[in-house]
Amino acid sequence: MAFPIDRLKGFAKACQFAAYSWPVSEIPSYSIRQRYLRHILNYKIHPSASIHKGCFVSGFHLTIGAHSVINRNCRLDARGGIHIGMNVSISAETYLVSASHDPHSETFEGLNGPTQIQIDDYAWIGVRSLILPGIHIGHGSIVGAGSVVTHNVGPYQIVAGNPARPINTRLCEPHYQLNWKPWFDTDIS
Secondary structure, three states: OOOHHHHHHHHHHHHHHHHOOOHHHHHHHHHHHHHHHHHOOOOOEEEOOOEEEOOOOOOOOOEOOOOOOOOOOOOOEOOEEEEEEEEEEEOOOOEEEEOEEEEOOOOOEOOOOOOOOOOOOEEOOOOOOOEEEOOOOOOOOEEEOOEOOOOOOOOOOEEEEEOEEEEOOOOOOOOOOOOOOOOHHHHOO
């Protein structure tokens, strides 16, 4: 019995994702990690963005804008698509999950409709947050640590909790440029 070519191609792609998860994501070099993501997994990542050690990636539709920072041990599930704007700070151990299953499906089908996660410029996502499929995080908004985002977040809104709810509004117009690349991911630069 011949091994189907599509299955073999899938296995080869899975090996590329597995190689990133370990050992590539643990290499203490921002440029090596980024080159792998850009040239092997074909993600659209601006050269000034930084992806810290220990991040797990899956899916084929990931875009990260200029000067955005993905901190340690984040999980980026880009099966439904993830678009991250410029100067976005995503804190450690955050999960962005752009695919799920339809809870009403008898056959455990995937969700229908748009599941891409959109994070606009200057958004700040706090440590250990969870962003669910189809969520839009607005320009300059803040998601508090440990939040579970189940609804869109408007521009400059500050949300927190499980589920995340508005708690305040950001009062400034952000205009900073992120460049967080500490030595060996030690928080010492």
